[in-house]
Amino acid sequence: MTMIQALRSAMDVMMERDPNVVIFGEDVGYFGGVFRCTEGLQAKYGKSRVFDAPISESGIVGAAVGMGAYGLRPVVEIQFADYVYPAFDQIVSEAARLRYRSNGDFTAPLTIRMPCGGGIYGGQTHSQSPEAVFTHVCGLRTVMPSNPYDAKGLLISAIENDDPVIFLEPKRLYNGPFDGHHDKPVVPWSKHPMGEVPEGYYTVPLTSASIFRPGKDVTVLAYGTMVWVSEAAANETGVDAEIIDLRSIWPLDLDAIVNSVKKTGRCVIVHEATRTSGFGAELMSLVQEHCFYHLEAPIERVTGWDTPYPHAQEWAYFPGPGRVGAALKRVTEA
Known part of the structure; x- marks a missing residue:
């Protein structure tokens, strides 16, 4: 699998296993996302579980916090990591603190997916790598995979986790490995050759290098x-x-x-x-x-x-x- 296929497989596996998993964001429904990570999921699971959201990152994450507190497991997509800043208050002041401020009565089991990094000539508004911003916030987990196998296992672990996870996806790795110089795919992967991603359920721990x-x-x-x-x-x-x-x-x-x-x-x-x-x-x-x-x-x-x-x-x-x-x-x- 490519990383895109692996991420889609992770969401598919979890939606099938857990009816509380829902997916939403800008263009993730019928269109399947700008990078097609959610392609086909709305057709399979319906518009009540995979749906589009208005262009309001604060609204997307704020709604997800409420859904998580209510018992759902939302997986939201921020179309580019550069767009996450309007939602920063919801992430920091609400999602990251909910477990602690409620003394464990409520949790925020949401996963915030976002493409990050350069390689597509996207300039200042489509190419940032904001991971350090989130590592400073107590209550958040921050993840960035380097290959399809880890991407799927980490995403499944993130969706199952009871605390909010910032899930950063390097755009240059979406469609296959590359030689370190250009975004042209090359094979094989050094560690996980393309295709060696199990179709079913498995996890990669959120705590291990x-x-x-x-x-x-x-x-x-x-x-x-x-x-x-x-x-x-x-x-x-x-x-x-x-x-x-x-x-x-x-x-x-x-x-x-x-x-x-x-x-x-x-x-x-x-x-x-x-x-x-x-x-x-x-x-x-x-x-x-x-x-x-x-x-x-x-x-x-x-x-x-x-x-x-x-x-x-x-x-x-x-x-x-x-x-x-x-x-x-x-x-x-x-």
Whole structure:
């Protein structure tokens, strides 16, 4: 399966298993979503369970919070991650706090799906990576898969979870793997070849990272598209990098990170979002706190620029194998 097919399969499986699962958002019904992730689900489950919403992100998430408190399990789609900001108050002040402010009497079991990142020349309003914004909010879980197998298992886990989950989907990975340089699909996947996604029910924990590529020279911490970029950089430089795919950005699998960095003694962090106050800063702090006496070189970050998203310079903006490879060489030669 492609990631789109895997995500659709996850929603299909859960709608069949649980009549309380509902899906809604802008154009997700008859049209099947702008990226076709929900294609065919309205025809199969009806307009009362898969339906379109007005262009009101605050209304979409606010309604989902109420549905969740009432006993449903809504899965809402924000058409692009860039559009989520009008709904931020509903996410932070209502969804994230409902369990705590009600002393457990109510929960907000909603999943907020949104395509993120660049690769489609969408410019400033269709290409942002806002994951760090959500990791700062207590009560939210933040997830970003890098491959179809994980995407399906993580989405099923998110839908079953009783707390709100921010589910970020890298657009560059929607239609297949790529070589780390371009959005042209290539096969096979290093870890999960296309097609090796079970059709039925399975889960991937929302609390565990995976060792995407074992190695002994340097630990690379990445998620989403940057996992593949990091693999391309390691292959091209010949650096024996161990790539940790975080998958669940928060809560974080700190044990996997610490064990890897203690083994390699070096760490490079890669993410597509802007550098300042990006999630890489938190990762650097944690590695420093837990692995200081094992480090053989300074921790490096490879990130997007501290600028508004440049439409015409998109492929220079986010990290590519060249920038990541240079960082790998610096830390291994230090």
